[in-house]
Amino acid sequence: MxxxxxxxxxxxxxxxxxxxxxxxxxxxxxxxxxxxxxxxxxxxxxxxxxxxxxxxxxxxxxxxxxxxxxxRAFSEADIADAIQLRGVLEGMAAQRAAERRLSRDELRGLRDVVGSLDALVRQRDLTIDDFSDYIRLNDQFHGLLLQLADSPVLKRSMERVLSLPFASPGAFVRVQAELPESREILVIAQEHHRAILDAIENGEGSRADHLAREHSRLARRNLDISVKNQRQLDRVPGASLIRLRSA
Amino acid sequence: MxxxxxxxxxxxxxxxxxxxxxxxxxxxxxxxxxxxxxxxxxxxxxxxxxxxxxxxxxxxxxxxxxxxxxxRAFSEADIADAIQLRGVLEGMAAQRAAERRLSRDELRGLRDVVGSLDALVRQRDLTIDDFSDYIRLNDQFHGLLLQLADSPVLKRSMERVLSLPFASPGAFVRVQAELPESREILVIAQEHHRAILDAIENGEGSRADHLAREHSRLARRNLDISVKNQRQLDRVPGASLIRLRSA
DNA sequence: GATCGGGAAAATGTATACATTGCTCAACGG
DNA sequence: CCGTTGAGCAATGTATACATTTTCCCGATC
Structure with missing residues (x-):
């Protein structure tokens, strides 16, 4: 390193x-x-x-x-809870961003990232590098969302949740990359990103909130899939801290 | 001490x-x-x-x-954000509690506290001791809610938010006690408590979530009132850390 | 054979000495 | 007169020595 x-x-x-x-x-x-x-x-x-x-x-x-x-050891329930909590906090961030009625100028960063993600997801065949790019852009999206919420208190709280590495937005993307339906999931996730941006642009706080929460459920779904396959679970950051009941 | x-x-x-x-x-x-x-x-x-x-x-x-x-110094915005964040986390706790379909037995503690609060609020004239009792019971209510959510991750996150003393559920009750409409506010808060319990009993997760968030807005309202009067603000725990723009 | 007790070893809790860094203030030069 | 620079000082960063507690093992006893 x-x-x-x-x-x-x-x-x-x-x-x-x-x-x-x-x-x-x-x-x-x-x-x-x-x-x-x-x-x-x-x-x-x-x-x-x-x-x-x-x-x-x-x-x-x-x-x-x-x-x-x-x-510390983390159970499947712990990880699921951390993901849900992240979704709730991102919902609050999105809602706040929406209700601040941001200017076009302030939203440019988020629009750019969504645009880049659009171009990426539109591709037919996705390489490993594409998934790395996706993770980077995805992290940027979530980071910008938090920034636009304009709340140091919320930011701090989110940072603590994300210190559990498997709770981060990109934690399960590498797992997802192995699935046959991986591109479809990316399409859905990107639709969420677009919709969240749209809600923020239009000042629709509640819609932004619910979308962000729903968005985090994709990570939850990937977690459920990973749990059934140790090899996939090992792709998650901090995998060694995870202790399943069966193991 | x-x-x-x-x-x-x-x-x-x-x-x-x-x-x-x-x-x-x-x-x-x-x-x-x-x-x-x-x-x-x-x-x-x-x-x-x-x-x-x-x-x-x-x-x-x-x-x-x-x-x-x-x-550290905290601005009015910081406190408002911390209260909002607490509301969001309590919303998640209430929603989880509701969606776990708890048994009568598991809910007894919460019902008891709501019952005690009912008896307290029903009184005509409230003494200082009554307000102390209210704060104690109110803290119990919020503590039990968190417990019923059954999520160590959420619990930890909440504890951190509450380490900012003015974000705690009872922080502004002493301020409120000084207001002419103090009993009316208590009546409203208690109606929230009852409704949250009802939502949890009936498995109405979304309703429980929204009620908990709305409930925290009472604290926000008390903050707004306090900001207009330094003497009232001094009643809040950790008052010395608050730095208003005007001051 | 199992359990209890004692003692040694190893770990952490605490204090302090030493190293290093940043800050203050004064003196010097421009 | 102001800006800059240097030295001294005070504060934190780091290491280590000492005290206390815990743990673990071994042997004795029931």
């Missing part, structure tokens, strides 16, 4: 530790030993401790009552 | 530092010096540092790019 020699030990430790957890090098339920991390990352206990506190607030590790931390 | 000699230094420091900020002994925009806190609380820098990191995640202090922390 890209080194950040300028960054402080604390920041580097946080990033590296987060990656260790997300890449599954630390298993769910496993105690995260401070000394162990110290040896692995070559920093002192102090930055490790700060990073662990931050990761606990993020929800990636849990605080043991006796002291210390363990890597 | 109540001492907790059993708790660790870290926990005590977190609680005490949070109180210092909420009571206004540290002003918004003021830099929180580690050494200063060390002297004030008589602990070493380590627990202070951990407490500051946690308070930063809570949103009560901001991280300076250059290092260190400052007490």
């Amino acid at each position: 890209d080194e950040q020699p300028r960054a402080s030990q604390t920041v580097r430790t946080l990033l590296q530790l987060r990656e260790l957890i997300l890449n599954g090098e630390l298993s769910p339920g496993e105690r995260v030993s401070e000394l162990g991390i110290v040896e692995r990352l070559g920093v002192s206990r102090t930055p490790v401790r700060v990073a662990l506190v931050r990761l606990e607030e993020e929800g990636l590790v849990d605080c043991l009552p006796t002291g210390g931390f363990v890597v | 109540d001492e907790q000699p059993r708790a660790s230094q870290t926990v005590r420091t977190l609680l005490q530092l949070r109180e210092l900020i909420l009571n206004g002994e540290l002003s918004p925009g003021e830099r929180v010096s580690e050494l200063g806190i060390v002297e004030r609380l008589g602990v070493s820098r380590t627990p202070v540092r951990v407490a500051l990191v946690r308070l930063e995640e809570e949103g009560l202090v901001d991280c300076l790019p250059t290092g260190g922390f400052v007490v």
Whole structure:
């Protein structure tokens, strides 16, 4: 990965530790030993401790009552809830954006992204790169939506939900790419994007809200599909943190 | 305040530092010096540092790019957004509770609280103690609602929003108590509580959602009233963190 | 054989010393 | 007189030593 020699030990430790957890090098339920991390990352206990506190607030590790931390495990229900919650928050963002009666100028960014997505989805055969582009543009769409809501409080809350990697808008796109009906799902998702933009342009707050919520149900559907196939589930970011009942 | 000699230094420091900020002994925009806190609380820098990191995640202090922390200030818009966000999250909780088709048994707690609130609101003249009881029962109602939603992810998200003290359900009740129409507002709020319970009992998810959102608008209305009167605003918990444009 | 207890090892909680960075203020030069 | 620069200082970032707690293992006992 890209080194950040300028960054402080604390920041580097946080990033590296987060990656260790997300890449599954630390298993769910496993105690995260401070000394162990110290040896692995070559920093002192102090930055490790700060990073662990931050990761606990993020929800990636849990605080043991006796002291210390363990890597958190997430059930299918947890992921479904996180996706639903993201949908609700994006609904609030879309509704606020719609009710602010934004000017053409303010909406240009969102229109451009929707336009780019249109061009992408219109293609017949989609390559792996196309899906990467889709994920990037999709993330941009959701980011712009949040920005247009103009609410730091909402932004902060959303950022916390998205710190669970499988709750992010693009989390299940790579799974979806493997499905025979993958292009159809993209067409539907893009129709949602267009409709949300239309609702915002016309000041239709409630419609924007409901569309954003419905949009998140696509991710939920992809989750349901993934659960039936471990290989697909492994394509999801942070897959190692997922613990299914059956497993 | 109540001492907790059993708790660790870290926990005590977190609680005490949070109180210092909420009571206004540290002003918004003021830099929180580690050494200063060390002297004030008589602990070493380590627990202070951990407490500051946690308070930063809570949103009560901001991280300076250059290092260190400052007490955060909240605008009227921030508070309004936090109240709206709470309404949206409570809407999701109510909807989930409704769609789970809870048994009579599971709903007993909520019914009891609504019953107690009914008895309280039915009174002619309300004393200060009555308002305290109302706040307690009201908090119970909102807590039970969250519990019935059965979603740890949602619970965590809500807890973070409520860490902004003026976003809590009871934050503006003391303000409202001073208004001539205070009892009428209580009657309306209680009608909301009854209706939310009814919607949950009947599995009407969308109705429960909309009612919970509408319910939070009462807090928003009380905020608008408070903003016009500094003395009333001072009754709100964490009042010292509020910075109005005019001031 | 299982359970309880004790003790050693290892982990975290806490304090503090050291390093480094950013800030203040004064003095100098333009 | 103002701007700039440098040194000193104060604050945070980092490392580590010490204290306390927890855990785990082993042996003794029932």
